[in-house]
Amino acid sequence: MCGTCCHEVPGDYVKRIPIYPDEADKLIEIAKKENIEFKIVEDLVFPDIKNEKILILTYRIRLDNEKEGCPFYNEQSGCIVHTSKPLACQAYPLALKRIDAFNFEISIDPLCNFIIQNYDDLEHLDLPKLKEIFKDEYPKAENFYRKNKKLMFKIRKLEAIKKIEIPRKISLDEFNSFLREWEREDIIVKHFNENSLDSKS
Numbered sequence: 362m363c364g365t366c367c368h369e370v371p372g373d374y375v376k377r378i379p380i381y382p383d384e385a386d387k388l389i390e391i392a393k394k395e396n397i398e399f400k401i402v403e404d405l406v407f408p409d410i411k412n413e414k415i416l417i418l419t420y421r422i423r424l425d426n427e428k429e430g431c432p433f434y435n436e437q438s439g440c441i442v443h444t445s446k447p448l449a450c451q452a453y454p455l456a457l458k459r460i461d462a463f464n465f466e467i468s469i470d471p472l473c474n475f476i477i478q479n480y481d482d483l484e485h486l487d488l489p490k491l492k493e494i495f496k497d498e499y500p501k502a503e504n505f506y507r508k509n510k511k512l513m514f515k516i517r518k519l520e521a522i523k524k525i526e527i528p529r530k531i532s533l534d535e536f537n538s539f540l541r542e543w544e545r546e547d548i549i550v551k552h553f554n555e556n557s558l559d560s561k562s
């Protein structure tokens with residue numbers, strides 16, 4: 362409720378609030394209706410060398426504005442898109458930490474005020490206790506994780522049936538030239554049911 366998670370953090374660290382393409386569409390629509398200046402930037406992307414496209418799995422909310430924060434944050438009332446807020450926000454301070462190109466794990470954001478204030482008590486918690494403390498957020502983090510996994514699975518399936526080809530090794534120069542020149546395509550998991558443990562894709 363403090364709003365820290367909705368704002369840029371001081372120092373060199375760049376705050377990242379990831380949103381899926383379908384969430385981005387929803388927020389863009391709300392921003393248009395409410396006349397709010399809302400900007401996003403590509404976040405997790407894969408180059409598809411078969412079709413010469415950049416596949417977008419997530420965007421992130423741009424915070425480089427006057428308030429250095431999410432434009433949906435209101436000083437008096439907090440998040441004004443509470444019922445439509447992205448999974449990353451619903452799960453916070455639980456987050457997804459990237460292990461490698463295709464794998465993520467649920468982690469805790471150490472920049473959250475609650476975590477900073479209670480660090481000594483939280484440091485050695487086991488999973489059951491963690492689930493108890495974050496009883497509202499943990500199921501959301503599981504949804505977030507599950508949706509991410511489905512996206513990765515979709516990418517791998519498209520690779521397996523040879524519809525796309527993601528290079529495992531690529532130079533930074535090559536990647537940057539692909540980013541400059543290629544078209545974009547959003548990768549979306551259809552029929553993802555946040556309330557179901559067995560959602561279909």
Ligand code: SF4
Nearest residue numbers: 367431433434440450
């Ligand atoms: S959508 Fe809401 S909760 Fe998420 S960063 Fe913006 S104001 Fe904060």
